[in-house]
Amino acid sequence: MIDFNTNNTALSGCMTPLATPYLLDQVRPDFLLLCTVTLGLITWHSVLPTLEWVEAHVPSCVLTHVRSGGNQSTPGIDYESMHQECC
Template identity: 85%
Template sequence: MVNGVTVKSCEYFVCGDEERQHYGSRAAPSSCHCNTACQATVPAGLTDFITGKISTIKPSGHYCQKGENVTIEVTAPGAILAPGMICFNTNTAALAGCMTLPATPYLLDQVHPDFLLLRTVALGVITWHSVLPTLEWVEAHVPSCVLTHVRRGGNQSTPGIDCESMHQAHHNILAGAGLVLGLRLAGSSNNQAFDVLGKYTTTSTIVILRG
């Protein structure tokens, strides 16, 4: 249980009947209330909803199962964002560690790019006061293997590296960090934040226009 919300209650929103399959996972965060301090441990079964590998729980609804695994397309968004919102600004190390991004190309390739964005957002929300309006803070979220590949202009011929996966990971992680930075300093008229977000917005616009 975290803040009075059990994994079973989160399961209600990310699993179950077909109707909830479409919108329930997004509704999970709004169902959570930050009434008490977060526990120091990750709730049993939470990582199942994020990774899709059942280790501790068996979901009650077959719509969120794919064989012996959980359908993370349904469960992961809520399972990532709900703990972040529950444990807003608590610096809970266990949950922050759960949101930390994979550090190798192989492991990164196992995670949907958009889930990398969500995990970056959740990590920033949990460690709210660590958010800084600097390029260094934003890029610190990007695994070194991704930065190395992108900065040297890696291409599809790089042995053992999926070029498209690396670039998708890079853009999604930067987008997540930028979103957290924007939320953290919204309305502050912080010129540093403006410059940092402006840089990444310009870069992203160029990438989009190049197609």
């Protein structure tokens, strides 16, 4: 709690969301939520109530599948989970 609202870049770098689907599968969803909330508390002055800010913190591999409308032809992608986590 000492680091809240400090904009400590070294610490906030550890809290950024994972970038690949493989890494996302290896982490529990509650841990991802905890990291996201912690990142927001550390970088409190940069948090904005906009869609752009939220989308900037969603991994690009997830965001592309959500925006595509769920193209069901990609093997190994659970589209139901993608939409539950992001929408």
